[in-house]
Amino acid sequence: MSTNGKLNRKLRMALVGGGQGAFIGRVHCTAAVLDNRAALVAGAFSSDPGRAKASAPDYDVPPDRAYGSYRELIESEKKLPADRRIDFVSVATPNYTHFEIAKAAVEAGFNVICDKPMTFDLKQAEELAAAVDRSGVVFAVSHNYTGYPMVRQAREMVLSGELGEINAFRSNYIQGWLRTRLESDSQKQAAWRTDPSKSGAAGCFGDIGTHAYNLARYITGLLPDAVSCHLKIFAEGRKLDDYGHAVIRMENGALGTVTASQISHGRENDLFIEVDGTKGAVEWHQEEPNKLLVRRNGQPLAVYTRNPGAAYMTGTANAACRLPGGHPEAFFEAFANIYRGAFDSMVLRSGGEPFEKIDTIYPNVSDGVEGMFFIQQCVASSGASGAWLPLKHARARR
Numbered sequence: 282m283s284t285n286g287k288l289n290r291k292l293r294m295a296l297v298g299g300g301q302g303a304f305i306g307r308v309h310c311t312a313a314v315l316d317n318r319a320a321l322v323a324g325a326f327s328s329d330p331g332r333a334k335a336s337a338p339d340y341d342v343p344p345d346r347a348y349g350s351y352r353e354l355i356e357s358e359k360k361l362p363a364d365r366r367i368d369f370v371s372v373a374t375p376n377y378t379h380f381e382i383a384k385a386a387v388e389a390g391f392n393v394i395c396d397k398p399m400t401f402d403l404k405q406a407e408e409l410a411a412a413v414d415r416s417g418v419v420f421a422v423s424h425n426y427t428g429y430p431m432v433r434q435a436r437e438m439v440l441s442g443e444l445g446e447i448n449a450f451r452s453n454y455i456q457g458w459l460r461t462r463l464e465s466d467s468q469k470q471a472a473w474r475t476d477p478s479k480s481g482a483a484g485c486f487g488d489i490g491t492h493a494y495n496l497a498r499y500i501t502g503l504l505p506d507a508v509s510c511h512l513k514i515f516a517e518g519r520k521l522d523d524y525g526h527a528v529i530r531m532e533n534g535a536l537g538t539v540t541a542s543q544i545s546h547g548r549e550n551d552l553f554i555e556v557d558g559t560k561g562a563v564e565w566h567q568e569e570p571n572k573l574l575v576r577r578n579g580q581p582l583a584v585y586t587r588n589p590g591a592a593y594m595t596g597t598a599n600a601a602c603r604l605p606g607g608h609p610e611a612f613f614e615a616f617a618n619i620y621r622g623a624f625d626s627m628v629l630r631s632g633g634e635p636f637e638k639i640d641t642i643y644p645n646v647s648d649g650v651e652g653m654f655f656i657q658q659c660v661a662s663s664g665a666s667g668a669w670l671p672l673k674h675a676r677a678r679r
Contacts, residue, residue: 293323295321297373303373312616316617323347324354325354328350330350370383370386377478380408388412393419397424399653402482427619427643432500434595447533448535449537450503464519475523494529494539506532512524512663552567591606618643639678
């Protein structure tokens with residue numbers, strides 16, 4: 282039971298996806314249990330029932346709660362007594378399956394943490410958001426880069442006015458792993474990401490461009506107005522974009538750019554952002570996540586390191602740290618911060634207490650809708666030779 286925002290037990294987790302050969306499912310599980318606030322007790326680890334059950338021992342899930350499908354998982358867990366059934370479902374499957382899994386879990390009353398992009402298209406995203414509104418469950422989207430302490434430091438600096446009015450941002454996610462057509466060799470991760478029937482309307486821009494856009498929205502808090510986008514396929518024969526560039530006009534008059542590439546030689550997961558304000562500028566690189574560069578004209582370059590308790594660290598950034606300064610924190614810890622924020626809301630919900638649904642520290646269902654709208658409008662703009670199209674969705678949050 283929950284009292285005063287505290288729970289006297291661990292939250293019970295079910296994982297959908299994450300079977301043998303998968304990557305992100307294991308990340309979800311590791312992040313969820315990192316702070317000892319949750320335990321993985323059930324799962325449907327593959328769309329293939331045999332593989333799903335064979336994967337269960339890898340997660341120490343007992344055979345009676347290793348389900349052959351997500352439908353079996355949800356129906357079976359609903360029938361369990363309240364002191365045994367799961368509290369939340371983590372969805373770690375390819376894009377085109379997110380909607381049906383997440384919607385079924387939401388309608389069954391289970392909280393959800395869903396991988397990104399949230400759904401296959403905007404219509405599904407809006408329908409899912411409406412289901413979340415009706416059910417009152419906690420719904421988080423794993424735009425995990427928002428969990429890094431120095432990203433939250435940058436956000437607080439912007440929102441407090443320390444950088445002045447924001448004039449511009451440049452948010453980029455550069456990779457090189459799809460320089461050649463790995464999908465032709467049946468490479469699993471490449472195959473579904475480059476298949477329009479599984480990835481959706483966009484390839485690179487849907488996969489990582491959404492991360493760059495979400496990061497800019499999270500740090501700056503600026504509301505978008507319109508977008509002009511150019512997407513391109515450089516690997517001959519590929520069906521979806523592997524490179525793209527979007528220019529975004531923000532409501533306050535600022536200009537932003539989002540660039541995403543999966544064909545740049547030697548680049549791994551080079552997500553980085555620069556934000557220009559009238560009083561200062563910041564720069565952050567995901568591959569060196571414990572540093573935030575701060576620039577002001579006429580002053581030396583300042584390097585803020587992730588150092589809990591340092592005078593320059595904000596309360597939000599401090600709260601996202603687990604280790605003293607100088608001991609690097611990275612991907613798993615950032616991912617775990619998304620779970621931590623969602624857990625706080627789940628605990629409140631379990632006790633019948635109100636919880637924030639819009640202005641959350643973690644990406645929520647509205648951010649998921651925004652991401653799908655971003656993809657839709659970028660694809661449409663590119664198809665119209667870069668025409669300017671509206672970008673502010675009705676669910677856009679500040």
